[in-house]
Amino acid sequence: MRNCRLTTIVGGLALVGLVGTALTPAAAQAPKSGGAINIMLREDLSQGFAIHETATISVVFPASPCFNNLVFFDPLKSVESADTIIGELAERWSWQDNYRNLVFFLRKNVKWHDGQPFTSKDVKFTFDMLRGAPEAQGKLRINPRKDWYANVEAVEAPDPHTVVFRLKRPQPSLLAMLASGYTPVYAAHIPPASYRTGCIGTGPFKLKEWRKGEFVEYVKNPDYFVKGRPYLDGLKYIVIVERGTRTAALQAGQLDVAMPGETTKTAAEQLKKAVPQFVVTPVATAVTDNIIMNAKKAPFDNAKVRLAVSYAIDRRALIQAVHQGAAVPGAAMAPRPYGVWGLLEKDLAALPGYGKPEDMKVRARTLLAEAGITPQNPLRVEMATRAIAIYVDMASFVINELKQV
Secondary structure, X not given: OOOOEOOOOOXXXXXXXXXXXXXXXXXXXXXXXXXXXXXEEOXXXXXXXXXXXXXXXXXXXXXXXXXXXXXXXXXXXXXXXXXXEEEOOEXXXXXXXXXXXXXXXXXXXXXXXXXXXXXXXXXXXXXXHHOOOOOOOOOOOOOOOHHHHOOEEEEEEEEOOEXXXXXXXXXXXXXXXXXXXXXXXXXXXXXHHHHHOOOOOOOOEEEEEEEOOOEEEEEEOOOOOOOOOOOOOEEEEEEOOOHHHHHHHHHOOOOOEOOOOOOOHHHHHHHHHHOOOEEEEEEEEEEEEEEOOOOOOOOOOOHHHHHHHHHHOOHHHHHHHHHOOOEEEOOOOOOOOOOOOOOOHHHHOOOOOOOOHHHHHHHHHHHHHHOOOEOOEOOXXXXXXXXXXXXXXXXXXXXXXXXXX
């Protein structure tokens, strides 16, 4: 695709599943209570603490300490799966009626940060709102995950500590969705819009201050329902947009933890050499790199053009150039061993963009020619991306790939 310049990432072309790098100080033999840590944040919270109105980890990551889910993935397990889901606000759960009903039995004596009791009313409020139920008592400005709950026919609260999700058909995957970082329970007595500027949750930390563009600061929740937790007295997420400044802050000891996946492998290794007390831990982020093309507008309304874009991009080269090898090709499904549905290598190699690079680019040129795009009649497109270093790196790589066809 000739004469490309930096412009849009617009359709659903999954490139890779990332294995990011997290930086943490060396841990002691046993947890000790007290102290606070400073955590890197690559950008400010675009939607405040309104996790249900956002699709970015840049909100979920710093907002999560305020909240709890019904269930979540055990953070001590290396792989997230149905077998590693544990209770949070739910003590236990059971499938009934041949997987048509999912029943949660809630913890008692849980309080919101303002002292109000947590009950099944809050769970019903949250998930009626998320599924866009006619009877919902709350409404979101935008609802990016409404489709997650399309199979939920009703959410019932028969008593203060029991919630029933009634499904249209069996859906074992619902439990995994409820365990994700995008499914916190909101308070029924708090307007959903208030989460854009503040946070009343049940989580281990209470919001102390959000100074836009600078930091988000939390203090320990003294009434947290897990005895003896949290260990820390506070958390402070510090917004540092520029990559070099973040690295310098880590090296100078101004930051204790890097945002997962945001520190490159090379930078992490260099920091480890400069600051030996840092622990560099590879973690599976379950994040994909995506290109989005508007299939309703030319030139991407032509399937051959979209397919040519897919053929043109060498995923394995992207992994080396952008992620320094700290990622794995995975197509639309999380690659093995991180996902149980990951494709075998032979099946993956048969997909557009995952085979031999030279063959893929020949195929891309052929498809473009069939769509009427030739050196004499080139296609010029623009690629838009977020003003975050890793996104710009990926966009630059993709542009170079497209120029070659």
